[in-house]
Amino acid sequence: MGNASSTLTQYDIEEVQEHCNHLFSQQEIVSLYKRFCQLDRNAKGFISADEFLSVPEFAMNPLSQRLLKMVDGLNFKDFVAFLSAFSVKASVPQKVELIFKVYDSDGNGKVTFNDILGVLQDLSGSFMSEDQREEVLSQVLQETGYKRDSTLLLDDFIKILGKPGLKMEVEVPVD
Structure with a gap:
């Protein structure tokens, strides 16, 4: 192997x-x-x-x-x-853990406003201004009970994203 x-x-x-x-x-x-x-x-x-x-x-x-x-x-x-x-068999917390690791780019087990802003920058590119990204992110955090200076842990991500129905699946073709 x-x-x-x-x-x-x-x-x-x-x-x-x-x-x-x-x-x-x-x-x-x-x-x-x-x-x-x-x-x-x-x-x-x-x-x-x-x-x-x-x-x-x-x-x-x-x-x-x-x-x-x-x-x-x-x-x-x-x-x-x-x-x-x-995998379709993976639990929602397993899927959320991978998402968390994408946001936690320095691997310190914490996600800050700037970490999320960085992902939003990668996803939106030039379609959104820095001010628009910050405004959207501040609003989303506020709606989920967090503030701009909050530090999110994996449990926070699971609480926010861990709703049933999270779709993140790839089918593995079997010969």
Whole structure:
């Protein structure tokens, strides 16, 4: 499993399933491994930022630079664990935890007004002015019971976003 040219054994598959809390079937893990091997062009056993950026959908994502911090250098097990938040079987708190990590760009476990503003900047680009972004964000925080100087933790994100019906899913094609 450490070498992208090797094949997965039953033990490897079960180990990866355990690592991702059984959110993917054995067939899905085999399919993900094939995709991982395609991305790992140099068969190093991990995927670099450049290899991730070779996926057009990833490269075009306005949050790709933030996501790259999370995925650069992932081995196969961690690649599957990262993708598990997108599984239809993943819980809402698991999905929200990934969203939280996107906002928490410095990895300190806290999200500030400026952290959220940075994501909003990435998403809106030149379509909104800095003043408009700040106004919208201040209003959204106020409506959810927070202030501009509030520091949000993962539990706060779960409280705000953790409503049933959060859609954040990717279907894994099975050969």
